[in-house]
Amino acid sequence: MIGTNDNTTGNTHIPAPPGATRSGPTDPAPAAAPPAPTPTNGPLTVLGPAAHTEPAAATSPGPPSPSGAAAPAGGQGQPGGVAGPGAPAGQMHAAPGPAAGAAAAGPAAGGETAAPGAAAPVAGPGPAARTDATDPAGGQGHAGPGPTAGTSAADPAGGRGAGGARDSADPAGGRTLGRGIVTGLWGRIEQQDFRSRIRGTLLGAALGDALGAPLAGLSLDAVREAHGPDGLTGPAVAHGRRGRITAATQLTLFTVDGLIRAHVRRDTGAWHPPTDVHRAYRRWAATQHDWGPDERRADNGWLAQQEWLYARRDPDRACLTGFGDDVLATLDQPKNPAARGAAAAARSAPFGLLVGWEPALVLQLSVECAAQSHGHPTAHLSAGALAVIVHGLIRGDSLDAAVQRTLGLLGARPGHQPVTDALQRAMSAVTQGPPGPDAVEALSLGKAAPATPATPTAPATPTALDASHALAVAVYCALVAEDVAHGLRLAVNHGGDSAAAGTLCGALLGALHGETALPPAWLAELEGRATLLELCDDFALEMTQGPTLHSPSASSPGWLARYPRG
Numbered sequence: 001m002i003g004t005n006d007n008t009t010g011n012t013h014i015p016a017p018p019g020a021t022r023s024g025p026t027d028p029a030p031a032a033a034p035p036a037p038t039p040t041n042g043p044l045t046v047l048g049p050a051a052h053t054e055p056a057a058a059t060s061p062g063p064p065s066p067s068g069a070a071a072p073a074g075g076q077g078q079p080g081g082v083a084g085p086g087a088p089a090g091q092m093h094a095a096p097g098p099a100a101g102a103a104a105a106g107p108a109a110g111g112e113t114a115a116p117g118a119a120a121p122v123a124g125p126g127p128a129a130r131t132d133a134t135d136p137a138g139g140q141g142h143a144g145p146g147p148t149a150g151t152s153a154a155d156p157a158g159g160r161g162a163g164g165a166r167d168s169a170d171p172a173g174g175r176t177l178g179r180g181i182v183t184g185l186w187g188r189i190e191q192q193d194f195r196s197r198i199r200g201t202l203l204g205a206a207l208g209d210a211l212g213a214p215l216a217g218l219s220l221d222a223v224r225e226a227h228g229p230d231g232l233t234g235p236a237v238a239h240g241r242r243g244r245i246t247a248a249t250q251l252t253l254f255t256v257d258g259l260i261r262a263h264v265r266r267d268t269g270a271w272h273p274p275t276d277v278h279r280a281y282r283r284w285a286a287t288q289h290d291w292g293p294d295e296r297r298a299d300n301g302w303l304a305q306q307e308w309l310y311a312r313r314d315p316d317r318a319c320l321t322g323f324g325d326d327v328l329a330t331l332d333q334p335k336n337p338a339a340r341g342a343a344a345a346a347r348s349a350p351f352g353l354l355v356g357w358e359p360a361l362v363l364q365l366s367v368e369c370a371a372q373s374h375g376h377p378t379a380h381l382s383a384g385a386l387a388v389i390v391h392g393l394i395r396g397d398s399l400d401a402a403v404q405r406t407l408g409l410l411g412a413r414p415g416h417q418p419v420t421d422a423l424q425r426a427m428s429a430v431t432q433g434p435p436g437p438d439a440v441e442a443l444s445l446g447k448a449a450p451a452t453p454a455t456p457t458a459p460a461t462p463t464a465l466d467a468s469h470a471l472a473v474a475v476y477c478a479l480v481a482e483d484v485a486h487g488l489r490l491a492v493n494h495g496g497d498s499a500a501a502g503t504l505c506g507a508l509l510g511a512l513h514g515e516t517a518l519p520p521a522w523l524a525e526l527e528g529r530a531t532l533l534e535l536c537d538d539f540a541l542e543m544t545q546g547p548t549l550h551s552p553s554a555s556s557p558g559w560l561a562r563y564p565r566g
Helices: 188-215 220-227 247-268 273-287 317-322 349-353 359-370 377-394 399-410 417-429 437-444 467-480 484-492 498-513 520-524 529-549 557-562
Strands: 081-083 092-094
Touching (some): 188 484, 188 520, 247 529, 273 317, 349 359, 349 377, 349 498, 377 417, 399 467, 437 484, 467 484, 484 498
16 A cells, blocks of 8 residues: 555645656656566556565565655565655655554454554445544544455555555555455445445536536526526526536546546556546547547547537636647646636546545545646645545545545645635534525635736626635535435525536535435436446446456456557
């Protein structure tokens, strides 16, 4: 497992692989770990499944590895740490473990005992019986959706199966504890719960998107004039019929596609999720100007062959320009640095489904991918916040606890104040009176935030379409919702970005309650439901059964046709 400390300051950089085009400085190439059969690509490079080697004696984490060199591996070739927060590009540090003298973790699966100093395991998806897992943010045991009793967290890159498919490794030496059996550690109930939450997250986000689409650009008074004093209470016509989604859901689908391909491509030894997600967004960009699928493109896979996706549904301008070329942006040099809208956050819920990752790495990946189109810190940190909250919900946290953990992680990020302020306003609004449109309107218009200053060519305007305001509305509505339909109706009936707020709120409620809590009458009219369900199930398969579908030595031809390694 590649550990990370949630309470550290600065950014944990995910370096690009050799040959990737970037608009920012190039990281120095890290030295490869001597035992590794494939080249290392930085802290998130994950090797394919290897034969388990039981160490003779486990060792405690050592000092930070110099100049990006990976720590020695105990037969696995596993990276020894993650990029140090605030450290020079390419530098790595050992993952945190218990303090010297701390009690060792309980016996691992199969009877092996975790060595003192090994990284504390975190329970993955499903109701885990394990109670000795360490909460990186608060030091509390975390029981969430995950593997069967006694198993430990998978490595945060997800390369060994999500949410505890492999016992934890010594982060200093890469030594694996336990049996190393991947698929056998996911019980049937855990897999079913995980799939339900994946479906709930993505279908819920799509329902909120479709519900809010007819209200785009309308003030609260205009909404009431068009739909009555209670506002919009159910699906309405947008883009020609009821239930049609916008570009936010299109991009969410391609986010999932990119994450699946990132896991598949780890078999090649060149594993860099931001690159794979950016390539997926480039495939989405082709749907915005092509008439239909181009069968000459070998990397299309199955998703880009879906003809219904080849339609413009109010795409954000920053997305069109950000994904208009192959340049991979960095947080130092992001695309569209003035773009602070919610379009990046609206596509970022899938990052929270990476249950085997540490929350800090979920935040980092989602922020880096959001900066490919929305470079303003408010925009990409809102995207990261949404991903981390979803991540907590999928792992079994309450919504309140997930938000509090997110606030702790955001505090170390430059430019975090508008996002943390928005989340705190949402939490405070819950106690300030009964839920209703007026409370939502106050959050959506960001009345606690300053207006955009006047210039010689433009008057002062409130920052109503700020991503942090859509996030605040979504969190508040999810907290006070009586059920999913009630929460979504609250989230869209205001004068802000109704579609984005509905999308974010739907993702939160779906992750919290699962697929069966979604309103069935709304699902029946949802555009692209079959594609969404198919992609959800593919993601669940990849996270829980990935090594049986592909490996460096043998792979399923059908799976690689759907998700080419590229």
